[in-house]
Amino acid sequence: MIAKSQHHWTGDVADLLRVGDGFRLADVDPRSTPGYDKDKVRAAEDLGTGALQLDEYQERLFAESRVDATDASVLLVLQAMDSAGKGGIIRHVVGSVDPQGVSLAAFKKPTPEELAHDFLWRIEQRVPEPGLIGVFDRSHYEDVLIGRVRELAPAAEIERRYGAINEFEKRLVDGGTRVVKVMLHISPDEQKRRLGERLDRPDKHWKYNPGDVDERELWPAYMAAYQTVFERTSTTWAPWHVVPADRKWYARLAVQHLLLEALEDIDPKWPVATFDVAAEKARLAAS
Amino acid sequence: MIAKSQHHWTGDVADLLRVGDGFRLADVDPRSTPGYDKDKVRAAEDLGTGALQLDEYQERLFAESRVDATDASVLLVLQAMDSAGKGGIIRHVVGSVDPQGVSLAAFKKPTPEELAHDFLWRIEQRVPEPGLIGVFDRSHYEDVLIGRVRELAPAAEIERRYGAINEFEKRLVDGGTRVVKVMLHISPDEQKRRLGERLDRPDKHWKYNPGDVDERELWPAYMAAYQTVFERTSTTWAPWHVVPADRKWYARLAVQHLLLEALEDIDPKWPVATFDVAAEKARLAAS
Numbered sequence: 001m002i003a004k005s006q007h008h009w010t011g012d013v014a015d016l017l018r019v020g021d022g023f024r025l026a027d028v029d030p031r032s033t034p035g036y037d038k039d040k041v042r043a044a045e046d047l048g049t050g051a052l053q054l055d056e057y058q059e060r061l062f063a064e065s066r067v068d069a070t071d072a073s074v075l076l077v078l079q080a081m082d083s084a085g086k087g088g089i090i091r092h093v094v095g096s097v098d099p100q101g102v103s104l105a106a107f108k109k110p111t112p113e114e115l116a117h118d119f120l121w122r123i124e125q126r127v128p129e130p131g132l133i134g135v136f137d138r139s140h141y142e143d144v145l146i147g148r149v150r151e152l153a154p155a156a157e158i159e160r161r162y163g164a165i166n167e168f169e170k171r172l173v174d175g176g177t178r179v180v181k182v183m184l185h186i187s188p189d190e191q192k193r194r195l196g197e198r199l200d201r202p203d204k205h206w207k208y209n210p211g212d213v214d215e216r217e218l219w220p221a222y223m224a225a226y227q228t229v230f231e232r233t234s235t236t237w238a239p240w241h242v243v244p245a246d247r248k249w250y251a252r253l254a255v256q257h258l259l260l261e262a263l264e265d266i267d268p269k270w271p272v273a274t275f276d277v278a279a280e281k282a283r284l285a286a287s
Numbered sequence: 288m289i290a291k292s293q294h295h296w297t298g299d300v301a302d303l304l305r306v307g308d309g310f311r312l313a314d315v316d317p318r319s320t321p322g323y324d325k326d327k328v329r330a331a332e333d334l335g336t337g338a339l340q341l342d343e344y345q346e347r348l349f350a351e352s353r354v355d356a357t358d359a360s361v362l363l364v365l366q367a368m369d370s371a372g373k374g375g376i377i378r379h380v381v382g383s384v385d386p387q388g389v390s391l392a393a394f395k396k397p398t399p400e401e402l403a404h405d406f407l408w409r410i411e412q413r414v415p416e417p418g419l420i421g422v423f424d425r426s427h428y429e430d431v432l433i434g435r436v437r438e439l440a441p442a443a444e445i446e447r448r449y450g451a452i453n454e455f456e457k458r459l460v461d462g463g464t465r466v467v468k469v470m471l472h473i474s475p476d477e478q479k480r481r482l483g484e485r486l487d488r489p490d491k492h493w494k495y496n497p498g499d500v501d502e503r504e505l506w507p508a509y510m511a512a513y514q515t516v517f518e519r520t521s522t523t524w525a526p527w528h529v530v531p532a533d534r535k536w537y538a539r540l541a542v543q544h545l546l547l548e549a550l551e552d553i554d555p556k557w558p559v560a561t562f563d564v565a566a567e568k569a570r571l572a573a574s
């Protein structure tokens with residue numbers, strides 16, 4: 001049995017982080033820790049407890065899918081400015097479950113073949129099958145974020161995409177997928193500190209891209225594009241969550257909690273045997 | 288720095304497990320622990336040490352690939368009778384590295400579309416990109432194992448496949464992939480015990496398939512098919528390793544070691560910066 005979450009949350013995290021009417025990104029403090037008043041050490045313990053819960057939920061969900069007892073899946077959509085900690089979420093939160101139950105898709109700059117199709121073409125191909133936790137490291141939202149900021153498509157096309165995204169996600173949800181959308185929100189100062197660390201450490205140089213500094217110039221434009229994304233695509237079926245991410249430990253704990261909630265909502269059970277257990281024991285003994 | 292393996296091996300594991308001239312599967316004791324004379328507790332410690340090494344090697348390899356500094360990858364091919372522990376290897380050995388560095392492909396019974404193509408068609412699509420550790424949970428070898436035992440293809444076609452496999456793997460190796468082929472070898476008695484455990488535990492019923500007992504009748508035919516696979520496809524560029532697997536802890540430690548050897552052979556280094564570090568520090572400070 002999975003006990004209900006034993007975390008030290010002081011409030012409903014999903015409620016606290018969910019983007020609703022009147023949400024303003026500018027009002028969110030990236031160093032805050034909504035719903036959690038313990039420290040980093042306690043958070044690490046809670047993350048460990050949550051990892052065990054996530055692991056069992058995931059295995060149950062996977063088990064149900066193997067016997068065609070569910071069409072449920074989870075899709076975690078991760079968006080963020082550079083160095084906000086997407087990789088750490090994948091490694092430390094998603095990485096705690098069996099790799100056989102995870103489907104990970106990292107969306108880079110589109111290829112010419114991808115660009116020749118509708119922007120959702122490459123996304124559709126990576127939607128998780130029933131039983132899996134899918135993770136999108138960047139996603140279709142790039143097409144209304146960098147797409148808007150860098151004017152990679154005509155304004156009318158960008159406008160069209162918000163509606164297309166909502167319809168696409170509605171279809172996923174109707175098909176059994178819980179869509180968990182997360183923006184990891186860091187401050188420009190924290191990003192500067194993290195990029196500086198990459199420059200200071202030779203084993204981190206490969207993670208540094210000079211283009212990251214150019215993007216910093218566009219910070220206000222990106223924040224405006226995110227604000228529009230939230231206003232246009234935080235739906236009842238697939239709401240956005242803005243997770244303060246200047247403290248990595250908080251962001252990881254919060255995202256883990258959002259995944260746990262999605263799985264609690266699915267409430268997967270160990271499948272009942274579709275064969276006669278006693279008869280199979282006899283056959284096995286005789287084999 | 289990665290210290291050379293600190294494990295308590297008493298011999299060269301890869302040498303001990305590698306299939307060479309005159310190999311006879313029937314001579315391998317599935318309960319043996321070649322090259323390791325410590326117990327399960329010490330093995331768990333060694334597995335933990337190895338996990339840290341594997342993790343760093345993998346990240347270095349990934350880093351090199353991100354800056355186009357390598358074409359190297361690793362491909363672990365896992366074959367075994369049911370319940371031999373493939374899943375445990377994926378979870379406990381592969382699962383210890385960053386999921387972003389792993390490409391996992393589980394090959395099931397072929398679909399009609401897959402059957403309409405050459406047997407290597409679906410395999411080719413799942414070959415790991417540079418920088419990744421690919422894992423095949425079952426593989427093209429099914430087409431000369433169950434394919435042979437169940438006569439799913441004409442005898443001449445099965446014969447043709449051994450050569451096609453060797454050429455295919457040679458091409459992978461020439462392209463930079465280290466192909467690590469592993470057969471997890473369990474005894475029929477151990478399989479009976481493990482299947483019995485699945486029947487005893489309601490949370491394991493979903494893993495039990497009545498067809499598994501039918502397959503037990505064909506055990507000698509499968510062992511003969513494996514013996515032929517070893518004779519025909521254990522090449523200098525992609526040798527087979529038969530890992531005794533009645534003791535799960537040994538099998539995991541041995542496979543981890545084979546992966547570590549492949550990565551030591553690649554010897555990935557943290558990439559040197561392709562930008563002017565001092566200039567970037569100044570730009571970042573001014574941003």
